[in-house]
Amino acid sequence: MKFIICESYEELSDLGAKIIAEQLQKKPDSVLGLATGSSPVGMYQQLIKMYQEGKIDFSKACSFNLDEYYPIANEDPNSYNYFMNDNLFNHVNFTEGSTRVPNGSVADPDLECKSYEQAVLDKGGIDLQVLGIGPNGHIGFNEPDDQLFVHTHVTGLEPATIEANARFFESAESVPTKAITMGMGLIMQAKKILLLISGKSKKDVFEQLKNGMVTPQNPASFLLLHPDVTTIVCL
Numbered sequence: 377m378k379f380i381i382c383e384s385y386e387e388l389s390d391l392g393a394k395i396i397a398e399q400l401q402k403k404p405d406s407v408l409g410l411a412t413g414s415s416p417v418g419m420y421q422q423l424i425k426m427y428q429e430g431k432i433d434f435s436k437a438c439s440f441n442l443d444e445y446y447p448i449a450n451e452d453p454n455s456y457n458y459f460m461n462d463n464l465f466n467h468v469n470f471t472e473g474s475t476r477v478p479n480g481s482v483a484d485p486d487l488e489c490k491s492y493e494q495a496v497l498d499k500g501g502i503d504l505q506v507l508g509i510g511p512n513g514h515i516g517f518n519e520p521d522d523q524l525f526v527h528t529h530v531t532g533l534e535p536a537t538i539e540a541n542a543r544f545f546e547s548a549e550s551v552p553t554k555a556i557t558m559g560m561g562l563i564m565q566a567k568k569i570l571l572l573i574s575g576k577s578k579k580d581v582f583e584q585l586k587n588g589m590v591t592p593q594n595p596a597s598f599l600l601l602h603p604d605v606t607t608i609v610c611l
């Protein structure tokens with residue numbers, strides 16, 4: 377794992393956007409894995425700016441997001457579907473149908489998990505996976521536990537995650553208690569990973585990564601086993 381320490385969130389965002397731009401220059405039809413949350417917002421803004429300046433082209437690329445709350449309507453402003461449209465997809469030139477976020481409004485979430493995972497595999501897996509990290513080390517909604525899921529699955533959310541996400545909802549009680557998330561398998565099979573560690577609350581988990589120990593109690597620590605992870609840090 378390569379660590380790049382930044383002085384500011386702007387620097388983190390610029391560097392992250394450059395890595396995505398380089399990926400699309402090298403392979404215009406890249407399969408991108410994308411994340412929501414506060415960490416990538418500045419990077420997405422930077423990508424929009426680059427697109428407006430004609431420096432990046434998403435027309436041949438496709439994307440799969442890590443996760444979505446369940447149950448939630450796609451048009452709900454707190455859904456990750458809405459977040460991605462609002463923060464990136466509505467402002468750049470991905471073609472219709474080339475971006476996918478798990479559907480939190482389906483009747484059968486297990487079926488959605490299977491079809492989502494298969495769709496990623498049918499594309500040959502993810503070329504560049506963007507990740508944020510929870511203060512407890514979660515990636516996607518893979519929460520610390522004795523065992524971690526390999527495949528895309530429905531999961532209950534940890535109280536700490538509900539609390540961390542409550543800022544986006546009216547109250548902690550209105551945060552959905554479940555989510556659909558990629559498992560560790562699709563993430564670890566990505567050819568390249570870009571991990572954004574942003575915010576003071578991530579200091580302990582960052583120290584744990586630097587210590588180089590792998591444990592399911594810190595799901596992000598599995599990334600230490602991946603051959604191509606760039607971690608951009610701004611605490």
Ligand code: F6R
Pocket residue numbers: 410411412413414415416442443507508509510514515516517574575
């Ligand atoms: C989001 C996701 C989450 C976040 C993590 C960090 O799609 O999968 O794992 O990346 O909770 O969130 P922020 O960036 O808001 O600190």
